[in-house]
Amino acid sequence: MTITTGISVTTLERAHRRAVDDLLFHSYQVHTHLDWYEPVDWLDQHPALVRLAWVNHRLAGLLALSQTLNRTSWLRIVALSDDSPANTVLGALWQDILPELRDLGVETVSALVMRQWVINYLRDLNFVFVEDVITLQRSSTLLPDQPDLPVRVRGLYPDDLPRLTAIDQAAFSAPWQMTQSEIRQASRIAELCTVADVNAEPVGFQISTLYRDGAHLARLAVDPNNQGHGIGSILLHDLLRRFMERDIMSVTVNTQASNLRSQRLYRTFGFRRNGYDLPVWMIRIRR
Ligand SMILES: CC(C)(COP(=O)(O)OP(=O)(O)OC[C@H]1O[C@@H](n2cnc3c(N)ncnc32)[C@H](O)[C@@H]1OP(=O)(O)O)[C@@H](O)C(=O)NCCC(=O)NCCS
Incomplete structure (x- = not known):
């Protein structure tokens, strides 16, 4: 436990659960980037890189980072109580977790900004803007012609x-790769998970979810050795067709603004930017 000007910082324990629930429920300043999890479930399953800040025995802040992958980590939860000096609280949380990040060999921490208020705090911690994650949307009922290729699209099996x-970790670069447990969790809550096989070997996959107004393509990846041969197109064509058969015409997808390759593919299928951009900020951790 470290103490900074009346703020004590601790790790997360089971006994803190009630205080954490209260903080997450009552505070205005809560940033979550958990994709497939509810905050409390995420904290239960990822208790490692979490810090709590206490002022007068009351929980004043929570900082949670993802399990490190390829020397990167993401800010998953930042929660700051409305009646504490939020800047100082977050500063104390960050200073407390930094040595552990260094010990783990983490080189960058990224943050996907969902709410504007986070930006001022990120700036104070020396994060810088990197790029936007953009959203593309399609409502068309048309599908481009498909090349006739020896690719079989099938459902996902657990042993895939x-x-x-x-495939995911080869196709994406850091910090965009997913761990196996993230892919498992994504596939568990997904509406549609498909795998593309060539010669009975998986070479690509997609995971899509359903939400109130349509479907969302949450993940699409093709093994780099097999890219540029129409496999991404076949997976995309197949999932759009399956959703259209169920009268689900609106499909969204996110990708990095710099990922022009994926945007070309999505444009071919009628996806267009809808203006819903999310900035990514990042900090390099100095040794
Ligand atoms: C984006 C991604 C999924 C595309 O998969 P892919 O299998 O390479 O896609 P396709 O082959 O269907 O289409 C890519 C290109 O191949 C071309 N192509 C399509 N069929 C083809 C065929 N039979 N033979 C040769 N080229 C073909 C397409 O015209 C397209 O050309 P372009 O790059 O000039 O636009 C893949 O590059 C990838 O995994 N990237 C990393 C992860 C990623 O960015 N995911 C999506 C963002 S969330």
């Missing part, structure tokens, strides 16, 4: 997970 994780 290690291979799909390897």
Whole structure:
């Protein structure tokens, strides 16, 4: 436990659960980037890189980072109580977790900004803007012609997970890769998970979810050795067709503004930017 000007910082314990629930429920300043989890479930399953800040025995702040992958980590939860000096609280949380990040060899921490208020705090911690994650949307009922290729699209089996994780981590660069447990969790809550096989070997996959107004393509990855041969197109064509058969015409997808390759593919299928951009900020951790 470290103490900074009346703020004490601790790790997360089971006994803190009630205080954490209260903080997350009552505070205005709560940033979550958890994709597939509710905050409390995420904290239960990822208790490692979490810090709590206490002022007068009351929980004043919570900082939670993702498990490190390829020397990167993401800010997953930042919660700051409305009646504490939020800047000082977050500063104390960050200073407390930094040595552990260094010990783990973390080189960058990224943050996907969902709410504007986070930006001032990130700036104070020396994070800088990197790029936007953009959203593309399609409502068309038309599908482009498909090349006739020896690719089989099928549902996902649980024992595909290690291979799909390897594909994901080869296809994406840091910090965008997913761990196996993230892919498992994504596939568990997904509406549609499909795998593209060539010669009975998985070479690509997609995971899509349903939300109130349509579907969301949450993940699409093709093994780099097999890219540029129409496999991404076949996965995309197949999922759009399956959703259209169920009268689900509106489909969204997110990608990095710099990921022009994926945007070309999505444009071919009628996806257009809808203006819903989310900035990514990042800090390099000095040794
Ligand atoms: C984006 C991604 C999924 C596309 O998969 P892919 O299998 O390479 O996609 P396709 O082959 O269907 O289309 C890519 C290109 O190949 C071309 N192509 C399509 N069919 C083809 C065929 N039979 N033979 C040769 N080229 C073909 C397409 O015209 C397209 O050309 P372009 O790059 O000039 O636009 C893949 O590059 C990837 O995994 N990238 C990293 C992860 C990522 O960015 N995911 C999406 C963002 S969330």
